[in-house]
Amino acid sequence: MIIVKLIEWARKNMFFVKALSYTILVLLVVTDLFVPREHPHFIGDFIPGFWAVFGFTSCAMIIVVSKWLGKKFLFRPENYYEDENSEETNGYV
Amino acid sequence: MSSGFFIHPSIFFFAGMAVLPFLKGIQRNVFLVILPLIALATVVNIDPGQYASLKITTLELIMGRADKMSLMFAHVFTLMALLGTIYGMHLKDNWQIIAAWGYVGSALGCVFAGDYLTLFLFWEGLMVTSVCLVFLRKNRASLRAGYRYFLVHTAGGLALLAGIFLLYYHTGSLAFGPFEPNNASWAVYLIMAGFLLNAAVPPLHAWLPDAYGSATVVGSVFMCAYTTKTAVYALARAFPGFEILIVLGVIMALYGVVYAVLENDARRLLSYHIISQVGYMVTGVGIGTAMSLSGTCAHAYAHILYKALLFMGVGAVLEVTGKSKFSELGGLWRYMPYSLVFTLIGGLSISAFPGFSGFVSKSMVIAGAWQSHLIWAALGLTLASAGTFLHTGLKVPYFIWFWKERPPFDPPKKEAPLNMQIAMGLTAFFCIFIGVRPQALYSMLPFNVEYHPYTLYHVMESWQILLFTMLGFFLLIKKLTPEPLIGLDVDWFYRKGGGLFLKFCKGVLAKVENGLIMNIHQTFFLPLMKIIASFCSWNDQKVVDGIVDGTASSTLTLSSRLANALQSGLLYRYLAAMLTVLAAIIGATLWLTQWIK
Known part of the structure; x- marks a missing residue:
């Protein structure tokens, strides 16, 4: 199966995959210097690599803020909603 | 007609x-x-x-x-x-x-x-x-x-x-059409609340992950398509241009993303991303221009297909392994590669990768926001789309199919049933088809708008956002390790709130009842009632009996006379009586209707 073989190969050559990925990222920002701005909407559209920074900070912010909210307020054990009275209602299902 | x-x-x-x-x-x-x-x-x-x-x-x-x-x-x-x-x-x-x-x-x-x-x-x-x-x-x-x-x-x-x-009482019309945003009445906002609940707008959204995470495998594939999108349709019909929907939509898009980080169950994570995606559509309705409404319709169309594909892929894993929690899954790439590919196609579509359906529809909503100079809304939605790729494009495939070298349970012996794979393949085909041939989708739109998603700048912008999100994901992956926890949401209020209300009844109300009210009752009301009762009995014996003596015998005579008069057996008398009653009823009705008017 070609998909499995491809994944196996990528997992064995992790260094190559990583190097390739980083090269693509750098190339993306470099080529952004030459892309014409047709309909700029706001200041960010003029800065080369703005959306790269935006993407990375968005991702980091979402992870950090959400995890902080979770740890501080929202996380509960999985059986949190299984209340102590649930035994009384057996007989269903 | x-x-x-x-x-x-x-x-x-x-x-x-x-x-x-x-x-x-x-x-x-x-x-x-x-x-x-x-x-x-x-x-x-x-x-x-x-x-x-x-x-x-x-x-x-x-x-x-x-x-x-x-x-x-x-x-x-x-x-x-x-x-x-x-x-x-x-x-x-x-x-x-x-x-x-x-x-x-x-x-x-x-x-x-x-x-x-x-x-x-x-x-x-x-x-x-x-x-x-x-x-x-x-x-x-x-x-x-x-x-x-x-x-x-x-x-x-x-x-x-x-x-x-x-609405019918005020206007006398039930036509299902757009409302005027400037002088909306209570009736209009009640209808809106009904629609917003079905569209899962926070804080009326908690039913969605709750139900979709608990439905059958096939059931949730259907459910993710219809309820919220019917509500989006209803909103687009009735509430275009209501600015509150812009705010609610952007909040929704971000809310779903935040909760998706906390989620350990794959189907519940996808459910939170429905909330996020419907946020784009609600924003589009709120902006209310031809471009943004077209974006809403196009995005609803594309969303139904790729979200169903995602639920199909995760559902296939649940069907085969019986598991849908990230903390219990991993290492399935060797055993369910086709489901992996289909889920990835769904993930790339929802993340708006160039060449997939989300790219040509989501960007229309964002373009609508840019055109209306709503910079905060456009940036908020772009932020949410980074989060979408982070979860559905990366977290879901990574923690189900990769992560561990082998699955932490007996690996499944076969892929999902053939019919499931055919359905996934067909859905994946449509996701790619729309992405490659957006004109097929745009030709169905209710408005004639000129939009070209594949400009060089837009494609480059999307690649930058998506690939640098990916970089962030792999750098911060330790923080995302699945934990067997749940995140509290507003369903807490009715899931725990009911129990708290019961405790309040048992603890506080019962104490007030037994301690205070019973006490007042025994020391004050009971003696008072005894006094009143004894007065009543004296009154009855001395006063009433004295006056009404002989009432019983007079009632008896009167009723026998009345019976003779009513049951005379003479037809004309019955007829006369019936007509009189009828006339009285008609008279009373006429009088009443006049009075009501």
């Missing part, structure tokens, strides 16, 4: 529900494919116009308003019915398909409704049939989740109904 071709496509699904139990084997399987295909062919051939209207005194009920918007939604609804039915073909019991078809039929009824009463009837049908898809999972958790889903939607339905009644 227009002349032209129109058959209400719901009829096929409602009829199919009745026929399906009598079919077996190959006949059944052929029927499962043919019936949605016929419905799809019907929708494609419907001529725009107004059909199937019914006049009851002053009320005009319209079952068949067919215009470009309703036909676009009907198109994707029937297409989805075909894909979902193929996905559920392997099921031994027909009940899930029957409930799903009732659900599809109701959704189509909503889409073609031309007045609020018809809309309401099918709206409730939507709820009743979809709750069956939760119950049919047949375990205790889904039974409970189903009841919660039912109660929450009943509340939403009642708000909608109250709004409809008030």
Whole structure:
């Protein structure tokens, strides 16, 4: 199966995959210097690599803020909603 | 009434529900494919116009308003019915398909409704049939989740109904059309609340992950397509240009993303991303320009397909392994590679990768926000789209198929059933087809807008956002390690709130009752009542008896005389009496109606 073989190969050559990925990222920002701005909407559209920074900070912010909210307020054990009275209602299902 | 071709496509699904139990084997399987295909062919051939209207005194009920918007939604609804039915073909019991078809039929009824009463009837049908898809999972958790889903939607339905009644009282019209944003009444906001609940707008959203995470594998594939998108359709019909929807939509898009980080269950994570994606559509409705409304419709169309594909992929894993929690999964790439590829296609579509369906639809909503100079909204939605790729494009595939070298349980011996793979393959095809040929989607739009998603700058911008999100994901992956925890959401208020109310009754109210009220009662009211009672008995014996002595005998004589007069046996007397009574009733009615006016 070609998909499995491809994944196996990528997992064995992790260094190559990583190097390739980083090269693509750098190339993306470099080529952004030459892309014409047709309909700029706001200041960010003029800065080369703005959306790269935006993407990375968005991702980091979402992870950090959400995890902080979770740890501080929202996380509960999985059986949190299984209340102590649930035994009384057996007989269903 | 227009002349032209129109058959209400719901009829096929409602009829199919009745026929399906009598079919077996190959006949059944052929029927499962043919019936949605016929419905799809019907929708494609419907001529725009107004059909199937019914006049009851002053009320005009319209079952068949067919215009470009309703036909676009009907198109994707029937297409989805075909894909979902193929996905559920392997099921031994027909009940899930029957409930799903009732659900599809109701959704189509909503889409073609031309007045609020018809809309309401099918709206409730939507709820009743979809709750069956939760119950049919047949375990205790889904039974409970189903009841919660039912109660929450009943509340939403009642708000909608109250709004409809008030609207009719004030305006005398039930036509299902756009409201004026500037002088909206209470009735309008009640109707909006009913719609917002079904669209899962926070804080009215907690039913969604609760129910979709507990429904059957096939059930949640259907559910993710219809309820919220019917609500989006209703919002787009009735509330374009209501600015509050812009704010709510952007909040929604971000809310879903935040909760998706906290989620350990794959289907619940996808559910939170429905909330996020519907946020784009709600924003589009709120902006209300031709571009943004087109974006809403296009995004609803694309969203139904890729979200169903994601639920199919995760559902296939649940079907084969019995697990949907990230903390219990991992290392499946060797065992379920096809499901991986299909889920990835769904993930790339929802993340708006160039070449996939989300790219050509989501960007329309964002372009609508840019055009209306709503920079904060456009940036908020772009932020949310980074989060979408982070979760659905990266977290879901990574923690189900990779992560561990081998699965932490006996690896599955085979892939998902063939029919599931066919359904996933077809859905994946449509996701890519729309991405590559956006004109096919745009030609169905209700407005004529000029939009070209594939400009060099837009493609570059998307690549930058997406690939640098990916970089962030792999750098911060330690923080995302799945933990067997749940995140509290507003369903806490009714899941724990009920118990707290009971405790309040048992603890506080009971103490007040026993301690305070009983005490006052015994020391004050009881003696007082004794005094009153003794006065009454004295009064009765001395005063009343004295005056009324002889009452009994006089009553007896009077009644015997009355009986003689009434039961005379003479026909003309009966007739006269009846006419008198009739005249009195008519007189009273006339007087009352005048008085009411």
